Amino acid sequence: MTMNRNTTKAKLGRSVQVRLVADLKKSQAYYRDVLGCTVDDWGHAERDELLFILQQAMSPDDVKPNRVSRKRPDYPTDWEGPEHAWDSFIYISWEDLDLYVEEVRARGGIIAIEPFVGAHGKWEFKNAYIQDLDGYNLVLGAMREVAAG
Incomplete structure (x- = not known):
């Protein structure tokens, strides 16, 4: 059998x-206990x-969260990239973002960057950064279309 x-x-x-x-x-x-996952x-x-999947590193030197990326002038909007490092980008609803940040804060979590709002073209975004114990940034991201005014 041949596949096209x-x-x-x-x-x-x-x-x-x-x-x-x-x-x-x-x-x-x-x-x-902090991020609310089943483990x-x-x-x-x-x-x-x-x-x-959390795995034990052979050495603490092997734990390497991402560093901030290089700016890029060729995105479809005037955005050139994030100001801080991203290890995971987690889509979340606009309303749930603040709710989850407060849930993590109440459990003693590391809120590396408080929720902030910005815009790219016709899109408004809201992000927040939560860190784990090894410094990995979990970026919460919500977007919505800006209402035509």
Whole structure:
């Protein structure tokens, strides 16, 4: 049987992010008790559609959160890229963003950057940065179309 490559595409499944962490037990507790994830002994940390696999790093030197990216002048709007590093970008509704930040704050979480609002072209965005114990930035992001005025 021959496959026509022009019409047949493989379907990809859910993407899962893997995190090397300095202390697996502490990270599992943080993702469970602070971020509100269900965490199993394998290191799976899951909440709604979010899923991480936490793995013990061989050395703390192996834990390497992303650094800030280079600015890019060729985006479709005047935005040139984030001001801070992103390790995960998590889509969230406009209303739920503040609710989740307060939930994490109440549980003693690290709010690295408080919610802020900006605009790109016809879109308004709201972001907040939550960090885990290893300094990985979980960026919460909400967008909505700006009402024509």
